[in-house]
Amino acid sequence: xxxxxxxxxxxxxxxxxxxxxxxxxxxxxxxxxxxxxxxxxxxxxxxxxxxxxxxxxxxxxxxxxxxxxxxxxxxxxxxxxxxxxxxxxxxxxxxxxxxxxxxxxxxxxxxxxxxxxxxxxxxxxxxxxxxxxxxxxxxxxxxxxxxxxxxxxxxxxxxxxxxxxxxxxxxxxxxxxxxxxxxxxxxxxxxxxxxxxxxxxxxxxxxxxxxxxxxxxxxxxxxxxxxxxxxxxxxxxxxxxxxxxxxxxxxxxxxxxx
Amino acid sequence: xxxxxxxxxxxxxxxxxxxxxxxxxxxxxxxxxxxxxxxxxxxxxxxxxxxxxxxxxxxxxxxxxxxxxxxxxxxxxxxxxxxxxxxxxxxxxxxxxxxxxxxxxxxxxxxxxxxxxxxxxxxxxxxxxxxxxxxxxxxxxxxxxxxxxxxxxxxxxxxxxxxxxxxxxxxxxxxxxxxxxxxxxxxxxxxxxxxxxxxxxxxxxxxxxxxxxxxxxx
Numbered sequence: 001x002x003x004x005x006x007x008x009x010x011x012x013x014x015x016x017x018x019x020x021x022x023x024x025x026x027x028x029x030x031x032x033x034x035x036x037x038x039x040x041x042x043x044x045x046x047x048x049x050x051x052x053x054x055x056x057x058x059x060x061x062x063x064x065x066x067x068x069x070x071x072x073x074x075x076x077x078x079x080x081x082x083x084x085x086x087x088x089x090x091x092x093x094x095x096x097x098x099x100x101x102x103x104x105x106x107x108x109x110x111x112x113x114x115x116x117x118x119x120x121x122x123x124x125x126x127x128x129x130x131x132x133x134x135x136x137x138x139x140x141x142x143x144x145x146x147x148x149x150x151x152x153x154x155x156x157x158x159x160x161x162x163x164x165x166x167x168x169x170x171x172x173x174x175x176x177x178x179x180x181x182x183x184x185x186x187x188x189x190x191x192x193x194x195x196x197x198x199x200x201x202x203x204x205x206x207x208x209x210x211x212x213x214x215x216x217x218x219x220x221x222x223x224x225x226x227x228x229x230x231x232x233x234x235x236x237x238x239x240x241x242x243x244x245x246x247x248x249x250x251x252x253x254x255x256x257x258x
Numbered sequence: 259x260x261x262x263x264x265x266x267x268x269x270x271x272x273x274x275x276x277x278x279x280x281x282x283x284x285x286x287x288x289x290x291x292x293x294x295x296x297x298x299x300x301x302x303x304x305x306x307x308x309x310x311x312x313x314x315x316x317x318x319x320x321x322x323x324x325x326x327x328x329x330x331x332x333x334x335x336x337x338x339x340x341x342x343x344x345x346x347x348x349x350x351x352x353x354x355x356x357x358x359x360x361x362x363x364x365x366x367x368x369x370x371x372x373x374x375x376x377x378x379x380x381x382x383x384x385x386x387x388x389x390x391x392x393x394x395x396x397x398x399x400x401x402x403x404x405x406x407x408x409x410x411x412x413x414x415x416x417x418x419x420x421x422x423x424x425x426x427x428x429x430x431x432x433x434x435x436x437x438x439x440x441x442x443x444x445x446x447x448x449x450x451x452x453x454x455x456x457x458x459x460x461x462x463x464x465x466x467x468x469x470x471x472x473x474x475x476x
Contacts, residue, residue, distance in 0.1 A: 068415075071297060071298065072299055087302050088302060089296045089304075089305035090302075090307065091296050092403070096411055097408035107307070199412045200408065211422075218430045222430055222431065225362075225434070226437050228362070229361060229363035230438045231363070232363030233364070236364055236365065237457075
């Protein structure tokens with residue numbers, strides 16, 4: 001079952017309750033937060049556009065961070081991008097590759113929103129959803145969230161003629177469905193994030209397992225062959241010792257020995 | 259020099275060459291395992307937090323120092339290695355055709371070989387090429403990682419990994435032949451049995467004898 005968040009930016013009042021609830025609930029260290037409210041302003045006065053960007057993981061279905069993660073610490077589950085920090089080697093490729101700039105290093109490992117995996121596995125809801133006082137955040141099955149987003153959009157159109165749903169198709173469909181009051185660029189969000197590099201898939205799903213397998217097969221195979229070949233060689237040396245030693249010694253005129 | 263069992267011994271690798279080999283072998287193994295820690299989750303705890311990654315960089319410097327030190331410490335040996343590793347003669351071609359026999363431990367009918375047999379030449383040149391790829395992609399990942407687009411990063415990491423795969427397979431083969439032909443002493447003491455060399459590198463022994471004869475007559 002695919003789940004998703006609804007983030008209704010036509011209702012978000014910028015109170016930062018979600019930021020605090022997330023940080024406290026997930027016991028994030030000082031200096032680290034999974035949600036950031038960013039004031040986006042563009043244009044020159046008096047022609048300014050902008051608004052609040054509720055910056056957080058978009059939980060891409062076609063997730064570049066998952067594709068480049070060499071250890072499998074980042075993975076997809078229930079429509080979300082989860083992170084098993086124990087399996088993270090801290091290579092930083094996800095930090096480097098995310099089109100939204102979401103994962104950050106913390107304590108030598110990657111850290112990002114995992115949609116409160118520990119809360120929802122116990123039947124609860126993510127911290128940010130529990131806390132939002134403006135009903136700007138919801139959590140449910142993805143099709144229900146999409147239907148709710150459409151309702152919110154219809155209602156918002158009266159005040160925000162440019163309002164739109166973001167996340168239905170981007171990056172293979174997002175696990176965060178956003179109702180935006182205006183075009184995504186206005187809030188500093190890429191309208192269409194670049195697709196996951198194919199080479200990353202090949203690297204992770206073909207090259208890495210094949211490399212490990214080939215090395216293991218070569219080591220075991222040559223180990224067995226080595227025992228046989230060494231036996232052959234020693235037998236050959238013995239034969240030379242018996243039959244051909246005289247001629248080998250006869251030509252042995254160099255050096256100081258014997 | 260005479261070995262413990264009375265075999266006549268000849269010097270194959272000087273102390274400086276053995277030191278360079280040791281530096282290359284040790285830094286390679288450290289790089290292999292600290293590199294594996296970055297991409298293989300059961301070892302990821304070594305890399306997270308950083309200390310295996312610092313080791314990776316320290317030994318990367320050691321690995322990159324190998325060719326530089328070889329040229330500085332033993333220019334003649336470095337030149338000889340380069341020249342011989344990239345030049346093949348008819349005997350080498352014939353040797354390749356019978357290589358499976360050599361891999362099975364049978365040397366008696368192999369074509370005569372010089373100081374390096376054809377397989378060693380190929381091994382050396384492959385090690386040089388893949389090490390160069392390793393170093394170039396490694397330096398990019400070290401210094402330019404945060405300037406790379408996701409596709410460029412994936413390509414660089416993939417070439418780095420594939421070069422390491424090639425070098426690791428070459429190492430497995432290297433250990434295999436060392437074991438089959440009891441070649442450990444050449445890099446431990448530097449000396450090898452002359453009898454073995456007459457069997458496996460007869461043209462080299464002839465060369466040495468000619469040189470010794472020329473020296474004696476001079």
